[in-house]
Amino acid sequence: MQSLIPLFLIAGAAVGVEIALTRFFAVASWSEYGYWVISIAMTGFAVSGVVMVLGRQVFLRHARWLLPLLPIAMLAVGGAGWIAATLNAFNPLELQNPATAEGQLVNIALYYAALFPFFFLAGLAVSLNFVVHAGEVGRVYGYDLLGAGTGAVLALVLMFVLHPFMLVPGLLPLLAVATMISGGMRWRIAALLVLAATEAAVFGLAAPKVNEFKAIYAPLNVPDSRVVAELLSPRGVYQLLDNFTERLDTDVSNNAGVLGVPAPPRSFGLYRDGSRIAALPNGQPEAAHAPASLDGAPYALLEAPRVLVLGGAGGFRAAEALALGASHVTVIEPEPVLRDALLNGIGPSPAPAADPRVVVSAAHPLTAAGAYDLVDIAGDFLAADDQNRNVYTAEALAGFLARLAPDGIISVPIGIRELPVYAVRVLATAREALRLAGVAEPTRHVAVIRSAWNLRVLIARQPFDEARVQRLAAFADERSFDLSYAPGLAVEGREIWNDLPPISLESSTVDQSGGAQDAVAREAEQVLAGTPPEDAFDRSAVTADRPWLSPLVRLPALGAALARIEILPQQEIGLLVNVAVLAQAVVLALLVSLLPLLARGALRVPLPVLGRALVYFPALGLGFLMIEIAFIEHAALLLGDRTSGFALVLTTMLVFSGIGAMWAGRVAAPVRALRLAVLVALGCAGLALLGIRPAVLAALDLPWAARVVVLVLALAPISLALGFPFPLGLDRFQQEGPALLPWAWALNGAFSVVATPLANLLGHGMGLSWLLVAGMICYTGALLSWPRKRQ
CATH class of the missing domain: 1.20.1250 (Growth Hormone; Chain: A;)
Structure with a gap:
């Protein structure tokens, strides 16, 4: 039995390092690039099998010394590959610029060159064990899988105590142990020497860092910026920043001064893996800005509503709801660190003071019970956690409709600063949710209000009547927001405060017809009627079986996407x-x-x-x-x-x-x-x-x-x-x-x-x-x- 323990350790180290490298990409650049790690790992395993086919007899003749040598070699090339990966000057943003893309393609090739040898040797070690123990295939495969599973658990546990930039060095000693078990005294001494040399080189030469395009990079490097709290977990690296740039990120009218409303307050910024997920209060949450915010639109249509808030924003969202006239607020915060901030605070950011009108619920958004006048999704809710996308599905919105009072509303935010089509897809989802709820005419139950950067889709249980539309239009005009769609609202002939030209992959120019435009208004009625335009972008509803708002680009339009990659x-x-x-x-x-x-x-x-x-x-x-x-x-x-x-x-x-x-x-x-x-x-x-x-x-x-x-x-x-x-x-x-x-x-x-x-x-x-x-x-x-x- 002991002869296969090194295989168990090799498989564990290979899978553990694979997971550690995906975490490295998530923190240093973007999690999407973790696919490369999976590709490199499985390519290494595949090529190792090919080499074993061609040289099977040679490997069998030398198996006695190859079995202890391979994990030592993995240790050495793993350390060297980690150093090379951390020194790689890859910048994802330059992939979108034709002038700089070629250099970044070279950097991608360098990632493959750095990391492939480790996984190739891992595959060679596994396939050699299959050849040596050909009569015990099931047992060999079992040790391989059990070791891989154990390596995954070990990587997960280490994430609680080690920064992702330390995970690979923390896992490499498993390979030295594999050699020490499979070889004699000379191999044990060699394993210890190689381990010491590799770890010394890693700590001396590796330079993992956060890429300058990450959201955390600029605020982290402004004068007097401080990380006032840090938390490590498998969910990510959480950092709470204090600097003069951090404010509550909410959409406030340009007319706020005329309305006598102050700017959003200073705050701490909470970042996970370098992406900002929330503003946390510096003191007790303030909400004097709320009457001038885009998020206040549904409150203008309701009297003292009972509100279900999804995403607490450290207490800011509940404070805003109360300032806008809510009689009672139930807050659900699925993100555990943000939920803990609501209950206990984080570092110098305190928990909001107790208020009998506010309840923090432990229920999940998809299963929360109760009756409400307003289901209000916070503006940063979608970005706060990947799993929050499940709230944006047609089935979830239909469930919220069932919990509404007869005159109730759902308020769904979406950013439009990059592609207006994201908002159009939310409209398609709203239509499907209304259809699931048994509504015959979805066009009468939806209104859309927006600023230059963000948009709110309002979904009502009852049709919007003329009085409500007029109140919403008055709210928008007073704050220089645009009412992009409402039942009975004319698309043509109205003033547009915030220019939003359409973006197309089929055209190399932005349509500038002389006046301000509203790309969402152009498509809203078509989408809600079930006849969306057909082009390179997907406008289908987001469903529980397809709970992703992005990517929007259809596969047949990949050529057009590559040609205009700079706008994506x-x-x-x-x-x-x-x-x-x-x-x-x-x-x-x-x-x-x-x-x-x-x-x-x-x-x-x-x-x-x-x-x-x-x-x-x-x-x-x-x-x-x-x-x-x-x-x-x-x-x-x-x-x-x-x-x-x-x-x-x-x-x-x-x-x-x-x-x-x-x-x-x-x-x-x-x-x-x-x-x-x-x-x-x-x-x-x-x-x-x-x-x-x-x-x-x-x-x-x-x-x-x-x-x-x-x-x-x-x-x-x-x-x-x-x-x-x-x-x-x-x-x-x-x-x-x-x-x-x-x-x-x-x-x-x-x-x-x-x-x-x-x-x-x-x-x-x-x-x-x-x-x-x-x-x-x-x-x-x-x-x-x-x-x-x-x-």
């Missing part, structure tokens, strides 16, 4: 990164798949067997990742955090799949075991397809630990079943030729590279349900391609 906001670049990674992955997968045609002598197996292997192992690589990514998205909603959801789904599926793999190595009837395992997996996926959404909603208000237990119990059966097909396939196919074993490992790795970007594109484009369907199709294909009985 950062969140749209993630789509382009996905497509680029997918294109690279497909090329790699084709190269690995074609290897048998180039090296038939190395494989020495019949073409029909190769054909079946070309279906079986790619199907497993694609299917496992499709199902895993679908569960990660649902787990992120269940746990309220993508990092925790990712780590726990990854850990649970790897650990139980590892147990399944070990079990598979002991079965006497592999064909029957495979059929049963695939049927169990298909049954579990089918149940998830039908019931996962209501199950998640039913569990949202359970304690966090209870939700973790529910998640693990739900994932255990399908994960156990998914552990069977790969080791059973390895064992069966290698009977046709031993060289198929490392090639199968390469195929699985290559198509796992394809699976990650493909799953992201499929999920965003068609929905999470299609990921489960795709996974089920893949495992059915694997079952059908099982090799026939040898003659």
